[in-house]
Amino acid sequence: MTDAKTAIDETVKANDVVLFMKGTKSMPQCGFSSRVAGVLNFMGVDYQDVNVLEDETIRQGIKDYSDWPTIPQLYIKGEFVGGCDIITEMTLSGELDGMFDENGVIYDKDAADKIREANA
Numbered sequence: 001m002t003d004a005k006t007a008i009d010e011t012v013k014a015n016d017v018v019l020f021m022k023g024t025k026s027m028p029q030c031g032f033s034s035r036v037a038g039v040l041n042f043m044g045v046d047y048q049d050v051n052v053l054e055d056e057t058i059r060q061g062i063k064d065y066s067d068w069p070t071i072p073q074l075y076i077k078g079e080f081v082g083g084c085d086i087i088t089e090m091t092l093s094g095e096l097d098g099m100f101d102e103n104g105v106i107y108d109k110d111a112a113d114k115i116r117e118a119n120a
């Protein structure tokens with residue numbers, strides 16, 4: 001295993017929810033990352049953010065790890081869930097709530113409903 005793959009593997013296994021993003025959860029540096037972090041922040045999810053702009057090997061490594069060409073990338077319990085488009089759709093459909101429920105991830109259901117109401 002490469003160093004990057006090992007580091008990614010350890011991170012997604014050690015944290016229930018991980019967002020590989022450009023920038024940080026408090027200061028995203030890309031609109032796509034900002035959107036996903038914004039959803040998770042608004043829903044009060046406790047997640048680990050990984051700023052790929054700080055490490056080129058992680059930036060490339062995460063694309064190889066998931067075989068997905070772009071960032072952001074959200075992982076729940078070690079499994080790749082999706083990027084910005086997928087997470088946006090899953091938020092609006094309620095599928096993300098279901099995935100959090102199934103995996104015991106704590107989040108604010110009212111906040112999730114508010115996002116859906118605002119986008120109805």
Ligand SMILES: N[C@@H](CCC(=O)N[C@@H](CS)C(=O)NCC(=O)O)C(=O)O
Pocket residue numbers: 022030032059069070071072083084085086
């Ligand atoms: N449609 C994508 C949008 C994300 C995207 O296009 N990301 C680009 C620009 S931030 C990217 O990661 N490019 C490769 C790179 O910058 O390493 C999604 O749903 O996540």
